[in-house]
Amino acid sequence: MAPSKSVARRDAELNPRTKTYEFLGPPGALFVTLSVPIMTYALYFGCSEHTGGCPPPLSSETIVASLSDPNWWKSLWDTEATLMYLSWYAFCVAAWFVLPGDWVAGVPMRTGQKKMYKINAFSTMLLALGLTGGYIWRYGFESFTFIYDKWVGLVTASILMSVIQGIGCYAASFRPGALLALGGNSGNPIYDFFIGRELNPSIGYFDLKSFNELRPGLILWVLIDISMICEQAVRRGGLEKVTDSMWLATAFQIFYVLDALYNEPAIFTTMDITTDGFGFMLGVGDLAWVPFVYSLQPRFLVFRQNELGIPAAIAVLAVNGLGYYIFRAANGEKNDFRNGKNPKNLKYMTTERGSKLLIEGWWGKSRHPNYMGDLIMAFAWSLPTGFETPITYFYVAYFAVLLIHRQMRDDENCEKKYGKDWHRYCEKVPYRIIPYVY
16 A cells, blocks of 8 residues: 555645636636637638628528527538548558657656657658649549538547547546646646646657647648648639639648648747646647638638739738748747757846846847747738638637737746746846737
8 A cells, every 4th residue: 555655645746736727717618618619610601602601691590590400410520521530640640650750858847857759740741742742643633622522520520539539638647647737737627628637648659749739730731721722723724723812821821830840849848748738728729720720711712712913922922921030030049049059149147047038139029029920920821811801810810819828828937937037037028929019
């Protein structure tokens, strides 16, 4: 009995009970758990040629009639789409195991250990693109339009996968020796299921959180964009007739994903990996929200085809280029500094803990300049859709709320970590994201 009591005592010391809530506690967690799937469906039914437009001419009577019809609920399920999604997920898992890749150490955990991560997301992306390109070359553009046709069924499958993983990870987190997230051990099952109870749920060396963060959803986002190009090419009579707006919207998004996967090691210093547990919040975000909400603009451009013209296209390119430059330059400064490098000889302040905080360069302009670059790029992704509807700008509004929430969480954690030094740092860098604005 003595060893089990010792293990229990060690686990209790290593995994203290969470005493503060985010998202307004369990009621807020329950609301987000239900609202994210609902909003994912709503963004399809509220902006689709199959329902009549963006937005369609809906009334409260029409909505109530649909929700009261069992056939409408049955239409959300598509067995073939589910099998396609499961095959895709299995492909990503197999690629993780089969493709070669370096092993990179993450940041030190509370145990003093560093988790090792396999780096092969970019090669997985290249393999997926190669297979997709070969399939389209062999069978034609019309063969890869099935994602557009089976959108709702694929959404349902991705949400189902998120729920299953959320429940499985929550149940597995109660095994002895599990390292829990400091914010996910409240004791309330609704909240802990949503926020993520275990920090790094893994099967052997296979880390579920980092895998979901970079592979199934992000790469599927690219394949969705390619499918939208194929759908428009079929409708317009050839690839050469695809609109410049479609090319721009998809190119921006595909490049964004390629860049993220190429710089895979950078993710291991983010809050998602170092601080948050893996629960339904990250699962549904990675697997359903990212691929099926972030691709709204290309899907819109399938049935609202828009030719920008050269001047407008150049302007949109410039906006995206500005955002990308800020995003990459800021992240480059941060990653160099965290790795003990300072090629620009930027000024920094040293805290009582011995930590060093940049106060010059992009990180002297705001405390989260990379978020500013992200927001500018998000705006550029929506510009090709024109100004016919505000729905295609949903991503910009949502992303702004998400980044502000992340900034507030990060600042709160830094205040706890650095104390009065954080207040001194905020005096030197007063702006949170956008200089002179916020």
